[in-house]
Amino acid sequence: MSRPHCLQQQSRSALRCIAQSFGLSRPGTSAPQQWHFRPLHSSSRTTSQRPLHRAFSSSVPRQAWKTVEQARSRGRLGVLHNITPTQALIRGAVFVVTGIAIIVYFREERERLERKRIAEQTKGIGKPKVGGPFSLIDHEGRPFTSEDLKGKYSLVYFGFTNCPDICPDELDKMADMIDRVKATSGDVLLPVMITCDPARDSPEILKKYLAEFHPDIIGLTGSYDEIKNTCKVYRVYFSTPPHLKPGQDYLVDHSIYFYLMDPEGDFVEAIGRNFTAEQAAKVIRDHINDWTGPLDRKPRQ
Amino acid sequence: MGLFSSSGSKTASSSDTGLYEAPGRTSRVKCWDARDTYFQCLDRNNILDALKHEEDAARLCGKESQAFEGNCALSWVKYFKQRRVAEYEKEQLLKKQAAESFPSR
Numbered sequence: 001m002s003r004p005h006c007l008q009q010q011s012r013s014a015l016r017c018i019a020q021s022f023g024l025s026r027p028g029t030s031a032p033q034q035w036h037f038r039p040l041h042s043s044s045r046t047t048s049q050r051p052l053h054r055a056f057s058s059s060v061p062r063q064a065w066k067t068v069e070q071a072r073s074r075g076r077l078g079v080l081h082n083i084t085p086t087q088a089l090i091r092g093a094v095f096v097v098t099g100i101a102i103i104v105y106f107r108e109e110r111e112r113l114e115r116k117r118i119a120e121q122t123k124g125i126g127k128p129k130v131g132g133p134f135s136l137i138d139h140e141g142r143p144f145t146s147e148d149l150k151g152k153y154s155l156v157y158f159g160f161t162n163c164p165d166i167c168p169d170e171l172d173k174m175a176d177m178i179d180r181v182k183a184t185s186g187d188v189l190l191p192v193m194i195t196c197d198p199a200r201d202s203p204e205i206l207k208k209y210l211a212e213f214h215p216d217i218i219g220l221t222g223s224y225d226e227i228k229n230t231c232k233v234y235r236v237y238f239s240t241p242p243h244l245k246p247g248q249d250y251l252v253d254h255s256i257y258f259y260l261m262d263p264e265g266d267f268v269e270a271i272g273r274n275f276t277a278e279q280a281a282k283v284i285r286d287h288i289n290d291w292t293g294p295l296d297r298k299p300r301q
Numbered sequence: 302m303g304l305f306s307s308s309g310s311k312t313a314s315s316s317d318t319g320l321y322e323a324p325g326r327t328s329r330v331k332c333w334d335a336r337d338t339y340f341q342c343l344d345r346n347n348i349l350d351a352l353k354h355e356e357d358a359a360r361l362c363g364k365e366s367q368a369f370e371g372n373c374a375l376s377w378v379k380y381f382k383q384r385r386v387a388e389y390e391k392e393q394l395l396k397k398q399a400a401e402s403f404p405s406r
Contacts, residue, residue, distance in 0.1 A: 164381065165333070201323075206323075208323060212325060247320070249374050251376045251377075
């Protein structure tokens with residue numbers, strides 16, 4: 001014990017005593033600098049050798065209460081000890097803001113982890129797969145395979161041009177979603193409509209039809225078997241009979257979901273009819289923001 | 302119906318040439334408007350299923366029916382009529398379920 005006297009002081013001066021013994025004395029106070037270099041074993045002689053210290057420590061602080069009760073009775077203990085209302089207000093505000101920030105952070109984080117869980121559900125081996133290889137032709141008559149979906153996020157919709165009411169509604173919603181996502185995230189989404197009615201929906205028909213909704217939407221068609229296979233890999237209910245003629249008047253039945261696929265071509269999430277364009281855009285945007293891998297931001301030719 | 306089918310532009314024109322043309326936005330809206338008018342007429346006459354009560358529907362809403370069939374492809378007409386019944390049944394089912402889950406109300 002090199003500093004035995006510190007413990008005998010009144011609390012305030014004891015602190016000062018300890019501070020000084022560590023060389024933390026304020027400038028102007030006559031602190032005994034020698035303490036630093038004092039050998040440890042010399043401590044027993046401190047009192048007699050250093051009267052200065054005695055004098056220093058005898059200065060009783062003005063507000064030293066004799067007992068805890070006394071201090072408490074004067075309202076001088078506790079956190080809000082000796083502060084103005086403004087300071088109290090600032091401290092209170094800091095406390096509340098920090099609390100809110102923590103709540104918001106944890107909520108965001110929980111949502112992010114939930115999205116991650118959804119997004120990675122279909123990654124890896126032995127997981128249920130939605131989507132897979134296909135080989136079709138786009139509305140310009142060019143070949144388009146599942147490989148062409150990669151690079152950007154893609155939004156895959158199944159429909160047909162002779163759809164009475166649901167598909168046009170959904171395609172209008174898709175157009176709205178595209179614009180919303182584009183506005184905030186840039187050119188990172190590849191919207192695709194795959195026809196369930198290949199007998200009638202030729203590339204030309206699709207091109208003309210989709211132009212009314214959004215110029216970005218790529219229409220895909222192909223042979224009956226290719227379309228049937230594509231529907232199968234996307235788990236889309238497909239009931240179109242095989243030998244329809246273009247002139248016939250008929251409807252086809254199909255599932256109505258938007259399939260969001262990530263830049264690696266893996267299924268992320270299905271967006272149903274119950275989503276508004278705004279809600280759907282948020283789902284897509286959040287997944288895009290979570291994505292850490294490479295993402296193609298160039299506009300598609 | 303055959304007499305009047307030429308009066309409106311059909312949405313899915315299968316017709317003469319055999320070439321299919323996809324319904325455009327305007328023709329869809331025309332069709333939906335004609336459908337709504339027709340269904341309003343059915344509502345006024347308390348007809349739910351126009352396919353089941355075909356004669357009544359034709360007698361009471363003949364004019365609206367012609368317009369409906371003139372502006373929509375036949376497959377659409379049939380689909381909308383079926384959907385009307387399905388929607389009604391769904392609504393009833395939901396009401397029934399709601400009544401069962403909150404019997405006190």
